Amino acid sequence: xxxxxxxxxxxxxxxxxxxxxxxxxxxxxxxxxxxxxxxxxxxxxxxxxxxxxxxxxxxxxxxxxxxxxxxxxxxxxxxxxxxxxxxxxxxx
Amino acid sequence: xxxxxxxxxxxxxxxxxxxxxxxxxxxxxxxxxxxxxxxxxxxxxxxxxxxxxxxxxxxxxxxxxxxxxxxxxxxxxxxxxxxxxxxxxxxxxxxxxxxxxxxxxxxxxxxxxxxxxxxxxxxxxxxxxxxxxxxxxxxxxxxxxxxxxxxxxxxxxxxxxxxxxxxxxxxxxxxxxxxxxxxxxxxxxxxxxxxxxxxxxxxxxxxxxxxxxxxxxxxxxxxxxxxxxxxxxxxxxxxxxxxxxxxxxxxxxxxxxxxxxxxxxxxxxxxxxxxxxxxxxxxxxxxxxxxxxxxxxxxxxxxxxxxxxxxxxxxxxxxxxxxxxxxxxxxxxxxxxxxxxxxxxxxxxxxxxxxxxxxxxxxxxxxxxxxxxxxxxxxxxxxxxxxxxxxxxxx
Numbered sequence: 001x002x003x004x005x006x007x008x009x010x011x012x013x014x015x016x017x018x019x020x021x022x023x024x025x026x027x028x029x030x031x032x033x034x035x036x037x038x039x040x041x042x043x044x045x046x047x048x049x050x051x052x053x054x055x056x057x058x059x060x061x062x063x064x065x066x067x068x069x070x071x072x073x074x075x076x077x078x079x080x081x082x083x084x085x086x087x088x089x090x091x092x
Numbered sequence: 093x094x095x096x097x098x099x100x101x102x103x104x105x106x107x108x109x110x111x112x113x114x115x116x117x118x119x120x121x122x123x124x125x126x127x128x129x130x131x132x133x134x135x136x137x138x139x140x141x142x143x144x145x146x147x148x149x150x151x152x153x154x155x156x157x158x159x160x161x162x163x164x165x166x167x168x169x170x171x172x173x174x175x176x177x178x179x180x181x182x183x184x185x186x187x188x189x190x191x192x193x194x195x196x197x198x199x200x201x202x203x204x205x206x207x208x209x210x211x212x213x214x215x216x217x218x219x220x221x222x223x224x225x226x227x228x229x230x231x232x233x234x235x236x237x238x239x240x241x242x243x244x245x246x247x248x249x250x251x252x253x254x255x256x257x258x259x260x261x262x263x264x265x266x267x268x269x270x271x272x273x274x275x276x277x278x279x280x281x282x283x284x285x286x287x288x289x290x291x292x293x294x295x296x297x298x299x300x301x302x303x304x305x306x307x308x309x310x311x312x313x314x315x316x317x318x319x320x321x322x323x324x325x326x327x328x329x330x331x332x333x334x335x336x337x338x339x340x341x342x343x344x345x346x347x348x349x350x351x352x353x354x355x356x357x358x359x360x361x362x363x364x365x366x367x368x369x370x371x372x373x374x375x376x377x378x379x380x381x382x383x384x385x386x387x388x389x390x391x392x393x394x395x396x397x398x399x400x401x402x403x404x405x406x407x408x409x410x411x412x413x414x415x416x417x418x419x420x421x422x423x424x425x426x427x428x429x430x431x432x433x434x435x436x437x438x439x440x441x442x443x444x445x446x447x448x449x450x451x452x453x454x455x456x457x458x459x460x461x462x463x464x465x466x467x468x469x470x471x472x473x474x475x476x477x478x479x480x481x482x483x484x485x486x487x
Contacts, residue, residue, distance in 0.1 A: 044266075048272075
């Protein structure tokens with residue numbers, strides 16, 4: 001059970017990172033945790049509120065979900081891990 | 093006769109009366125000359141200093157008056173009737189002061205606030221930068237730090253009343269390797285251990301708000317590293333700078349609209365007194381103008397209430413709903429003030445069109461047109477358009 005959850009999480013994380021690379025306009029390469037740890041602050045790596053909207057739309061498109069209003073906060077888009085958690089929450 | 097000095101306990105009504113006294117006795121006397129010469133309204137700013145209003149937002153325990161944005165809005169609105177340039181300078185000063193009083197939570201920054209109150213310092217701002225294109229949430233210049241000191245150089249296309257300010261709050265990237273949006277706010281001033289240089293790079297010969305002297309400068313500053321407010325500027329912008337500036341500007345435009353409406357009212361009533369047998373044609377237009385004026389006032393009051401209710405809740409001030417509302421207020425109020433002026437000039441007719449009558453509306457109309465272009469409405473609507481992509485239908 002935990003293994004499959006981990007696998008799902010890592011698949012989601014890979015996709016979230018792809019969206020961040022494409023739309024996040026970050027100052028670092030978001031592809032791997034080496035250059036952008038999962039818990040690193042996206043805001044201090046150059047994510048703007050403008051770009052966060054595109055990232056949100058990119059995630060909604062990639063996962064075919066719609067984030068509810070309560071998840072559309074600065075906190076949700078503060079790190080790779082928090083975006084992954086939000087996506088997983090909506091997928092449940 | 094109301095008191096000539098503001099106190100901790102001044103109510104918005106008392107502050108309006110105080111602003112009216114300064115407005116009539118000082119600002120209105122010099123407004124035409126300030127406008128004609130595009131000069132700094134020194135007399136009015138000195139009067140605000142004497143009334144202790146430049147330290148109004150500084151907490152009481154630091155020697156200020158501890159006023160909130162609603163109290164300042166009352167002052168700016170009333171002053172806006174008499175000299176819009178003076179009111180704009182106060183509104184911009186207050187927006188900067190609010191950033192420090194609400195986010196400058198370190199001992200050195202509190203000491204600076206104390207000086208803001210005791211010395212009645214005038215604070216300017218340098219948020220935009222040449223090459224960035226008007227986006228205040230992006231910087232190319234960076235704070236360089238070494239041995240507890242900072243140095244900073246910024247090409248600022250606009251620093252309103254820069255030459256007359258005692259300090260300038262400057263946005264810059266946190267460090268040389270920081271992202272464009274990873275900004276901090278730096279207090280730049282001239283003191284024993286700080287330097288501030290302003291080399292003019294452009295003039296300010298504009299249609300309106302001529303007294304704000306909003307020239308461009310190359311700004312160079314040094315000082316102790318403790319002059320850097322380390323709170324992320326994005327947080328300060330969302331919680332304070334953006335809402336407070338939109339609220340105070342809108343209050344100022346409301347004051348301009350009040351004055352235009354009042355001139356139209358006096359004109360219509362003068363006509364009515366001349367011929368008591370009919371209602372003058374301008375009365376119908378004056379009635380229509382009241383609709384616009386009421387909507388403008390209601391929208392400013394509504395947002396003042398909403399902001400004061402949530403101002404200390406960063407989640408609420410950065411919420412989509414609030415951001416869209418506070419952006420919409422700026423666009424709405426800046427459009428409404430021009431509309432009110434247009435209606436007033438039709439009502440006053442040639443008397444409003446003349447520059448030498450008691451109903452002249454020329455300067456007010458020119459100032460009103462600044463509302464939509466100073467921080468361009470199209471830019472704000474572009475930001476809002478993006479935010480609407482996040483609107484959800486569930487609330």
